Amino acid sequence: MSISTSLEIPERILLGPGPSMVHPRVLRAMGQPVLGHLDPQFLALMSEIQRQLRSVFETKNEMTIPVSGTGSAAMECALSNFIEPGDSVIICVNGYFGTRMCDMAARYGASVRRLDRRWGDVFSFDEIEAELHQGGPAKLVALVHAETSTGALQPIEGLSEIVHRYGAFLLIDCVTSLGGVPVKVDEWDVDIAYSGTQKCLGAPPGLGPVTVGPRALEVLRNRKVPVGNWYLDLTLLDRYWGDARTYHHTAPISMNYALYEALQIVREEGLEARFARHRRHAEMLWQGLEEMDLAMHVPLKHRLPMLTTVRIPEGINDAALRARLLKEYNIEIAGGFGELVGKIWRMGLMGYSSRPENVTLLLGALKDLLSR
């Protein structure tokens, strides 16, 4: 094992929909030596990660763990554990990630009742209640809190009262929202929520935090058939993350170091200060973009602070501009997808990427490239 040159990666300015930039402390944490997945030191770290995750989800839910995959694995975990073949589920689709939930739910045998909205809109509680009322009982209602494909923030507070009244439970996707805007799992009475590490939590992609409340836990414990997915089976994962510490799979140790350190940084900053920072830099960005006569895709009322969607001006080549932004300025932003491909850019200011210098640089670079 000779001494040799190691991998060298350029430091990009990541201002797309994720992954976001990672604090040097988090990068250093990943370089710590690997522990065994049953080492007492690693078990203590797991407990601390769970405590901090409960804090960012604002919940007391005992079952709050990072699953060993990216945000999409967390989505699949949240769906597969609570769906049994034939279950009726309502999925609200106003962007790409809603369609993904429909795809996954169907694979686990759900009968999917899909509500559709224009990409960029949000759902009213009335239309969700109408579906519950007219369409018959449903096991769960699923929504995306922060739609990464459109930039819209779905209101959640108050919805659980309606959903629970009809005997369903409430599942929300917080992949992009967690750590950037309030996600009050207990206060909002959300039954299942999940996220990813690579957005506003400021860790690299690789883990998917999931939290499960008492109602959903009851449903999980009373399943008639085993969970359709072994790797993401919460009844098995609970024995590793819970008191029994029974081996399930080998946890991605280094990714857990990264999440631990990222959550320490969240704690040191404080949730309220972190939300205010995301908001402040988003407003800087919006003002600068509007001064350049660029139009926002989502009205202010429902606009995400961590992910801004801007309409691409007439006559501008989407891919060419993004390629030049990357090549000349080392900045990554993203285009739209699905029905928004070629129509919007997605600009993220998430976690460690949400810094004033990044806003100023992005605005300056865009001004230069759009004027040529």
Add this chain to the structure above:
Amino acid sequence: MSISTSLEIPERILLGPGPSMVHPRVLRAMGQPVLGHLDPQFLALMSEIQRQLRSVFETKNEMTIPVSGTGSAAMECALSNFIEPGDSVIICVNGYFGTRMCDMAARYGASVRRLDRRWGDVFSFDEIEAELHQGGPAKLVALVHAETSTGALQPIEGLSEIVHRYGAFLLIDCVTSLGGVPVKVDEWDVDIAYSGTQKCLGAPPGLGPVTVGPRALEVLRNRKVPVGNWYLDLTLLDRYWGDARTYHHTAPISMNYALYEALQIVREEGLEARFARHRRHAEMLWQGLEEMDLAMHVPLKHRLPMLTTVRIPEGINDAALRARLLKEYNIEIAGGFGELVGKIWRMGLMGYSSRPENVTLLLGALKDLLSR
């Protein structure tokens, strides 16, 4: 974001069944800045990882990728993509990981035909042929190449000819074998093989290499129903890892850096030299253990070089000895599980852990603790 103390992890001497120790170059690679999952530089890195994985699997299979989960996710990927409800599959169980395959296969609707052997034994080709002959057609025959729970190496070479003659295909678990003993996917005509990164490849846990040959690919492309698992659906993953580069999920970027660097180290050392190193240090260990009158659980003929199973002497408290080994010598080894709990220790010399100083230290520490 203040300057604060970072996570400090003790450097353990990992001589259990995995994770194994990680070369400092690999740890440093993980500390490199995060790239976007569609960044041209990351796409180039992905292609290089695929090339190097083909090299360690000794295959030309185009579909050779690391799935974004640990070895168990690779196992689930290998099973879920090729099983449709009602398929008859033969699973050979001579240890814990065989039972896990049965559990997973059943969740995807397979009709599981389980062949059992004492934990520590291996299967003869005759008994597998007998099952194919008498039990009727099967879609696949699955075996564990290196059983991490028992320390036995299952012969594979020559088996595919039999399996293919009966119209089935051959699936092997190489989680512990890959990078430590030959895994000749093309020469042995294996249809599906998978592994993990945290054993003999010498990277941290977090990715699961999978390779799929032309016969299995044909079966995958002609499925009647979608793959039961979205996150591990190879038909979708192929569009991201293949030429289309279509977004599926956000790859765990830093883990891919680690795997890239670990594979560079494998390439620099050379496969043959690496196998010889694993063998040499295993023999050192066996000799030392035998000199201490300890008995091996697996006969020499089928004994794994990277994972040695030793019978615990009468009168020794398994858990207490391992706790002292960790506390006093900073060494991790593991106990048995399933029917071998309390009966064996599992001592791994995998990847970067397979070094002469580790053997000498482990033998010295055991001699001390067993003599007290």
